[in-house]
Amino acid sequence: xxxxxxxxxxxxxxxxxxxxxxxxxxxxxxxxxxxxxxxxxxxxxxxxxxxxxxxxxxxxxxxxxxxxxxxxxxxxxxxxxxxxxxxxxxxxxxxx
Numbered sequence: 001x002x003x004x005x006x007x008x009x010x011x012x013x014x015x016x017x018x019x020x021x022x023x024x025x026x027x028x029x030x031x032x033x034x035x036x037x038x039x040x041x042x043x044x045x046x047x048x049x050x051x052x053x054x055x056x057x058x059x060x061x062x063x064x065x066x067x068x069x070x071x072x073x074x075x076x077x078x079x080x081x082x083x084x085x086x087x088x089x090x091x092x093x094x095x096x
Contacts, residue, residue: 020050031067032058038073043086051084
C-alpha cells in the first residue's frame with residue numbers, strides 16, 4: 001500500500017493514496033484540507049469516495065488534524081454530500 005504523500009509547501013498539489021491522487025492539499029492552522037477539482041457539472045460519487053478515503057487515512061495521523069474536504073466542479077449550487085463540500089470554484093473563492 002502506498003501511503004499518502006503530502007507536499008512541503010503550504011498549499012501544494014497532488015497527494016496520492018493507494019495510487020489515487022488528490023489535486024490540492026492545503027495545510028492551515030495545523031489542519032489538512034483536501035481539494036479535488038473537476039471540469040464537469042455533476043459530483044461523481046467516485047470522486048467523493050476518493051476524498052472520503054483520503055480523509056479517513058488522514059484522520060489517523062498523529063501530526064495533522066483533518067480539515068475540510070472539497071470537490072470543486074461546475075455545479076449550479078453548493079451542497080454537502082457524505083462529509084464533502086461540493087462547490088463551484090467561483091463561489092468558493094468569493095466566500096474565502
